[in-house]
Amino acid sequence: MEKLNTKDLVKKYNFKFTKSLGQNFLIDDTVLDDIVESAEVSKEDFVIEIGPGVGTLTKELLMKAKKVCAVELDSELIPILKNELASFENFQIIHKDALKVDFNEIIGDEKSVKVVANLPYYVTTPIIVRILNENYKFKSLTIMIQKEVAERIDAEPNCKEYGSLSVLVQYYCDTKIIRTVSPSSFIPQPKVDSIVIRLDKLNKPRVDVKDKELFFKIVRQSFNMRRKTLRNVVKSLNLLVDSNMEKAFNNSNIDLKRRGETLSLQEFANLSNSIYEIIN
Structure with missing residues (x-):
């Protein structure tokens, strides 16, 4: 089955990008492959994708996962996703703001939950903080985010990148940077580099705290x-x-x-x- 071509789909549906929603769609197949491969998605996995765009990554995930639930805020993208991914019975779409979604309701009784996403830049940190703080039942997050945030997440003490986000993520997860992604891998091109990073949730927090x-x-x-x-x-x-x-x-x-x-x-x-x- 052929990959969806992002440029062709944008042209086909005459889609107009909304700057306020931080829409930068991936057009580099090598990055797409690296995200899917590093997420290690299998037929046992229930995948949540936040900000699916025109469904390029979604389609690749659907071919490997038990089910993919995509959360999309832009109403202009909903009919495109429904049309292009209509042949997949394991596809679910939720038209909502990911910062307001009840993920526990979506997850239900699923045992193996993974988040895989090209996160819109403007919600990167709030989404990560929310998913970690609200203790949702997930195994891993494999996400593409702006380079600066990924470096903060992965930072160690005694450097300027190290901060409260570093401590929060590392309290709950192991972190692994997968690769750097240049602006030319997107349309429209962002002004900064991106990084694909994987966060694996620990069985228990990294340190024991009394409060x-x-x-x-x-x-x-x-x-x-x-x-x-x-x-x-x-x-x-x-x-x-x-x-x-x-x-x-x-x-x-x-x-x-x-x-x-x-x-x-x-x-x-x-x-x-x-x-x-x-x-x-």
């Missing part, structure tokens, strides 16, 4: 006050009286003069657990 909300509160504030010492960060949260400040840092074996960007996930966990024990 997840407290852990992420400290993480977020540490990067919101990036140039400040951890002492000032913790003080700004009004979690401890001054007399307990040194105790919290001593118990977690962390120098209170350090900055948050130098802490590993385990050190963030140690600090939040130490503070938790003092305040409870």
Whole structure:
């Protein structure tokens, strides 16, 4: 079965791109193949695709997956997708904003769930954060996103890319960068490079924390006050009286003069657990 040709479909339906929806459709078959291959989709997998465009990636996934559920916001694309993919009985389309969809309702009793998508740039971070924070039942996300965000996700301590998004994703997932994608692989061409990255959900979070909300509160504030010492960060949260400040840092074996960007996930966990024990 032939691949759908994105350029031909755009021309056939006289489709007009909507800039506000971050529409950049993939036209490079080698990238398409790399996404599908790295996602390791099989007939056991229920695949959720966010932002299917004209269905180029969708068709490749449909030939390998048990079922593909595509979530598309643009009403102009719905009839194109329905028409071009009408021959696939394992295709479902939901005309909704992916930030408002109840993914648990979509997933139902499915056991093996994978997210595969060329994510619209403007929703990249909110989608990732939502899928992780709301604890949806998925095995992996194989997504094409802007290079800058992928580098933040994959970053390690002591570099400018390392931030709260790095900690959030690595708390829940293993990360693996698959490949870089140039602007010429899309129509219209974006102004930045993209990266295909795979996130594999861990069986349990990477570090043990006594209070997840407290852990992420400290993480977020540490990067919101990036140039400040951890002492000032913790003080700004009004979690401890001054007399307990040194105790919290001593118990977690962390120098209170350090900055948050130098802490590993385990050190963030140690600090939040130490503070938790003092305040409870």
